[in-house]
Amino acid sequence: MTKSKIIVSRRTLLKTGLAGVATVAAPTFFIRDAWADDFCNMPKGDTVTFGFNVPQTGAYADEGADELRAYQLAVKHLNGEGDGGMLKTMKPLALKGNGVLGKKVAYVTGDTQTKSDAARASAKRMIEKDGVVMVTGGSSSGVAVAVQSLCHDAGVIFMAGLTHSNDTTGKDKRAYGFRHFFNAYMSGVALGPVLAENYGKDRAAYHLTADYTWGWTQEESIKNATEQLGWKTIKTVRTPLGAGDFSQYITPVVNSGADVLILNHYGKDMINSLTQAVQFGLREKMANGKKFEIVVPLFSELMAQGAGDNIKGILGTANWDWKLTDDATKTFTKSFGAAYGTPPSQAAQTCYVQAILYADACERAGTFNPTEVIKALEGFEFDGLGNGKTLYRAADHQCFKEVLVVKGKANPKDKYDLLEIVKNVPAADVTYDPAIFGGELGSSAAKKCG
Numbered sequence: 001m002t003k004s005k006i007i008v009s010r011r012t013l014l015k016t017g018l019a020g021v022a023t024v025a026a027p028t029f030f031i032r033d034a035w036a037d038d039f040c041n042m043p044k045g046d047t048v049t050f051g052f053n054v055p056q057t058g059a060y061a062d063e064g065a066d067e068l069r070a071y072q073l074a075v076k077h078l079n080g081e082g083d084g085g086m087l088k089t090m091k092p093l094a095l096k097g098n099g100v101l102g103k104k105v106a107y108v109t110g111d112t113q114t115k116s117d118a119a120r121a122s123a124k125r126m127i128e129k130d131g132v133v134m135v136t137g138g139s140s141s142g143v144a145v146a147v148q149s150l151c152h153d154a155g156v157i158f159m160a161g162l163t164h165s166n167d168t169t170g171k172d173k174r175a176y177g178f179r180h181f182f183n184a185y186m187s188g189v190a191l192g193p194v195l196a197e198n199y200g201k202d203r204a205a206y207h208l209t210a211d212y213t214w215g216w217t218q219e220e221s222i223k224n225a226t227e228q229l230g231w232k233t234i235k236t237v238r239t240p241l242g243a244g245d246f247s248q249y250i251t252p253v254v255n256s257g258a259d260v261l262i263l264n265h266y267g268k269d270m271i272n273s274l275t276q277a278v279q280f281g282l283r284e285k286m287a288n289g290k291k292f293e294i295v296v297p298l299f300s301e302l303m304a305q306g307a308g309d310n311i312k313g314i315l316g317t318a319n320w321d322w323k324l325t326d327d328a329t330k331t332f333t334k335s336f337g338a339a340y341g342t343p344p345s346q347a348a349q350t351c352y353v354q355a356i357l358y359a360d361a362c363e364r365a366g367t368f369n370p371t372e373v374i375k376a377l378e379g380f381e382f383d384g385l386g387n388g389k390t391l392y393r394a395a396d397h398q399c400f401k402e403v404l405v406v407k408g409k410a411n412p413k414d415k416y417d418l419l420e421i422v423k424n425v426p427a428a429d430v431t432y433d434p435a436i437f438g439g440e441l442g443s444s445a446a447k448k449c450g
Contacts, residue, residue, distance in 0.1 A: 038446075038448065039155060039368075039369050039370060039371075039446035039447065039448065040127070040154055040155040040156055040370075040446070040447055040448055040449040041127065041131045041132060041133050041156065041449060042133075042368065042369075043103055043133060043368055045103075046103055046104065047103055047104045047105070047106045048099070048100055048101075048103040048104075048105055048106070048133055048368065049105075049106045049107060049108060049130060049131055049132045049133060050071075050075070050105060050106070050107045050108075050132060050133070050134050050135075050136065050355065050358075051107070051108055051109075051110065051123065051126035051127070051130065051132035051134065051135040051136070051137075052067075052068060052071045052107055052108070052109045052110070052136060052137050053109075053110045053112055053119060053122050053123050053126065053135055053136070053137040053138060053147060054067045054068050054071075054109070054110075054111070054112060054137040054138065054139065054161065054351075055111065055112045055113060055114040055138070055139050055140065055143070056068070056109075056111040056112075056113075057111055057113050057114070058112075058113045058114030058115065058242065059114050059241055059242040059266075059267045059268045059269055060114045060139035060140055060162075060266065060267040060268070061114070061267075061268075062267065062268070062302045062303075062306070063139040063162055063267060063300070063302060063345065063347040064111075064112070064114075064137075064139050064347075066302065066344065066345045066347050066348040067137055067139065067161055067162065067347050067348060067351040068109065068137075069336070069339070069340050069344075069348060070336070070344060070347075070348035070349070070351045070352040070355075071107065071136070071137070071351055071352070071355055072107075073085065073335065073336060073339055073352060074351075074352045074355035074356055075105045075106075075107055075355070077097075077335075077356075078095065078097075078099060078100060078105045078355070078356070078359050079097075079098075079099055079104050079105055080097040080098050080099070082335065082339070083334075083335050083338070084097060084335075085331060085332055085335040085336075085352070086328050086331055086332050086335075086352070086353070086356060086384065086385055086386065087356065088331060089327055089328040089331050089384035089385070090328070090356065090360070090382060090383075090384040090385055091382065091383050091384045092382065093360060093384075094360050094363035094364040095356075095359060095360050095363050096363070100359045100362050100363060100368075101362060101363060101366070101367070101368065105359070108126055108130045108132065110122030110123065110125065110126060110137075112137070112138055112139075112140070112143050112147075114139065114140050114143065114241070114242070114267075115143070116140075116142045116143050116145075116146035116147075117146075119138060119140075119143040119146055119147050120146050120147060120150050123135050123147045123150055123151065124150060124154075127151070127154050127156050127449065128449065132156065133156065133157075133368050134156060134157045134158075134159060134358050135147060135151050135156055135157075135158050135159075136158065136159040136160070136161060136351065136354050136355060136358070137161040137351065138160060138161045138162065138163060139161060139162040139163075139266075139267065139347060140162075140163070140212075140214065140241075141163040141164060141165030141167065141168055141212070141213045141214035141217075142165075142212045142213050142214065143163075144158075144160045144161070144163035144165070144168050144177075144179075145163075145165070145167055145168055145172045145213060148160065148168065148172070148174050148176070148177035149172070149174060151174075151176050151177065152174035152175060152176040152177060152442065154447065154449065155176070155370060155446060155447025155448070155449070156176065156370065157176050157177075157178070157358065157370050157373060157374070158174075158176055158177045158178070159178050159180075159354035159355065159357070159358050160177060160178065160179040160180070160181065160354070161181070161347065161350065161351045161354065162181055162346075162347045162350060162351070163179060163181055163214070164181060164182070164183055164184055164187070164214050164218065164266075164298055165183065165184060165213045165214040165216075165217045165218070166183050166184050166185050166217040166220075166221065166437055167213050167217060167437070167439075168183070169183065169396045169397055169398035169434075169437075169439075170183075170217075170396070170434075170437025170438065170439050171437055171438045171439040172213075172439060173396050173397060173439045173440075173441055174441060174442055175374060175397075175441040175442050175443060175444040176370065176374070176444070177397060178354070178357075178358075178377055178392065178397045179397060179398055179399060180350050180353050180354050180357065180390075180392075180399045181319050181350045181399075182317075182319050182399075182401070182403055182430070183217075183398070184214070184217040184218040184220070184221040184222075184297070184298075185217075185221045185430075185432060185437075186317075186403050186430040187218070187221060187222070187297050187298060187316075187317040187403070188221035188222050188224060188225035188297070189221075189225060189403075189425075189429065189430045190317050190403040190404075190405055190423070190425040190429070190430055191222070191225065191295075191297060191315065191316070191317050191405055192222075192225035192226060192228065192229055193229075194315060194405045194422065194423055195226060195229070195231075195295065195315065196229045196230075198315065199260065199290075199293055200290075201229050201230035201231070202230060202231075203226070203230075203231040203232070203259055203260050203290070203293075204231070204232045204233075204234050204257055204258045204259050204260065204287075204288060205223075205226055205231050205232070205233050205234060205258060205260040205261075205262050205295075206234045206235050206236075206237075206253050206256050206258035206260070206261050206262070207219050207222075207223065207233070207235070207236040207237065207262045207264060208237055208239055208246070208249050208250070208253075208261065208262070208263055208264065208265065208273060209236060209237065209238050209239065209264040209265075210238075210239060210241055210264055210265050210266065210269060211238035211239060211240055211241065212241055214266070215238070215239075215264045215265075218264040218297055218298065219236055219262075219264045221297075222262055222264070222295075222297050223236070226262075231260070234256050234257055234258040235252075235256060235258070237249055237252075239265070239269070239273070241269065242268070242269065243269065243272070243273075244272060245272070245276075246269075246272055246273040246276050246277075247276055247280075249273075250273070250276055250277050250280050250282075251280070253277075253280075253282065254280065254282070254285070257287070257288070258287065259287035259288045259290045259291075259292055259293070260292070260293045260294070260295060261277055261282060261292070261293075261294045261295070262294075262295045262297065263277070263294065263295070263296050263297075264297060264298075265296070266298055266300075266303070267302075267303065268306065270296060270303050270307070271303055271306035271307045274294065274296065274307050274310050274311065274314075275307060275310050277294055278294075278310045282294060294314055295314065295315055295316065296311075296314055296315075296316040297316055297317060298316060298317060298318075299311075299314075299316030299317065299318050299406050299419060300318065300345055300346050300347065301321070301322070301343070301345050301346070301416065301418060301419055302345045302347070304408060304418035304419055305415055305416075305418060311408030311418060311419075312408045312409065312410050313407060313408055313410060314407065314408045315405065315406070315407050315422070316405075316406055316407075317403055317404060317405055317406065318346055318403075318404045318406045318419070318421075319346045319349075319350055319387075319403070319404070320346045320349045320350065320386055320387055320404070321346065321404055321406065321419060321421055322343040322344055322345075322349075322416075323417070323419075323421065324386065324421070326386065326388065327384070328383075328384045328385055328386040329386040332344060332349065332352065332386055336348060336352075342416065343416050349386055353385045353386070353387075356385070357377065357380075357382075357385075357392070358373070358377075361373045361376035361377045361380070362376075364376045369446050370444070370446055371444050371445055371446045374444045375444075377392050377397070378392065378393075378394035378397070379391070379392065379393070379394040380392045387399075387401040387402060388401055388402050388427075389401070389427070390427075391427070393434070395434045396434040396437075396439070396441070397441070398434075400427045400430070400431050401427050402424050402425060402426055402427055403424075403425040403427075403430050404421050404423070404424060404425070405421070405422050405423040405425060406419045406420065406421055406422065407419065407420055407422050408420075
């Protein structure tokens with residue numbers, strides 16, 4: 001008789017007044033243990049299934065493709081295949097390279113389409129049909145917030161992929177959601193002083209902003225950081241995700257009185273808006289007696305490849321870069337390169353790390369029960385995953401680590417060498433009081449599916 005059947009029998013006997021018989025047939029301590037292990041999608045066979053929910057189509061599909069490659073590599077390493085990757089560098093480490101808690105890791109995939117509704121539908125299918133014990137992925141904060149809420153309600157942990165909005169671990173944080181990637185507030189704090197050093201404190205900025213949760217908080221964070229330096233904000237304009245043609249938004253910038261254009265765009269949107277801004281001659285323009293500048297607060301090597309020469313000299317921030325010199329970064333870059341023939345993006349690194357961190361938390365907790373896994377992740381301090389010493393803060397499930405300020409290289413060696421790191425900002429400098437963004441985690445009690 002399985003544990004679940006014993007529980008049903010106990011319920012039936014209680015209803016018929018024969019609870020004493022149940023006590024004889026199944027000791028009380030056995031019943032309690034069964035209940036303790038009764039949670040959504042409790043693995044019952046010799047495998048445990050992860051759900052990789054990434055944008056395979058849409059404006060952020062390039063990041064999604066690299067995320068999926070990283071997740072597949074993580075599964076190999078967790079199952080003891082390949083060279084082990086960052087399982088060789090992570091400290092402390094509970095994983096043994098034989099799966100997770102003795103079970104081999106399997107996975108299913110979904111396409112978020114860079115749309116919240118599609119992402120929720122895909123995650124729901126993974127939970128209800130495929131029996132995943134954890135969902136991870138996404139390259140949009142709108143997607144992350146939507147899927148995180150769904151997973152929390154379902155009782156399945158969500159290890160967010162690439163999500164940069166302050167809201168993900170701010171007003172929309174959830175007990176079942178965890179983020180390794182940095183956020184817009186950290187970008188503003190890290191980038192502000194570098195902008196002042198390079199462009200001065202007497203500047204007038206014009207913002208073009210992706211019209212969803214990430215763009216809003218990115219605009220707010222950079223606006224606050226630059227205004228504290230003395231910059232003026234001329235105007236903020238919202239643009240639809242996946243617009244393609246940004247000319248109607250860039251044309252008014254020319255005679256706006258601004259001398260800096262801040263592009264709060266990501267993925268293909270950033271590639272298109274930056275390319276079109278350069279075509280409009282903004283990089284050669286003089287305004288207010290100063291050379292006109294363009295800033296991209298959130299950068300990636302994948303975006304740089306798409307933008308080509310247009311990114312040369314442009315400042316921004318990044319969560320990680322494959323050219324860092326620590327042992328973990330070197331190990332991961334070698335492993336990823338051997339598997340796929342290219343260096344990994346920051347999207348790949350953060351997703352690989354999230355899969356490893358979840359698996360290690362299960363191993364440390366000794367169970368897949370999400371309540372215990374959440375406890376294992378909260379306040380966990382680790383090193384050797386490519387970002388230096390990192391804390392998964394218990395209060396909001398946000399990771400704190402160094403932030404990179406990067407710039408488009410003037411003379412890159414090849415198409416993978418497009419960004420240079422100009423400053424490593426320590427974690428202490430970007431750490432903040434979680435109360436500034438509000439939100440409540442809610443209960444971490446284990447739940448049954450449905």
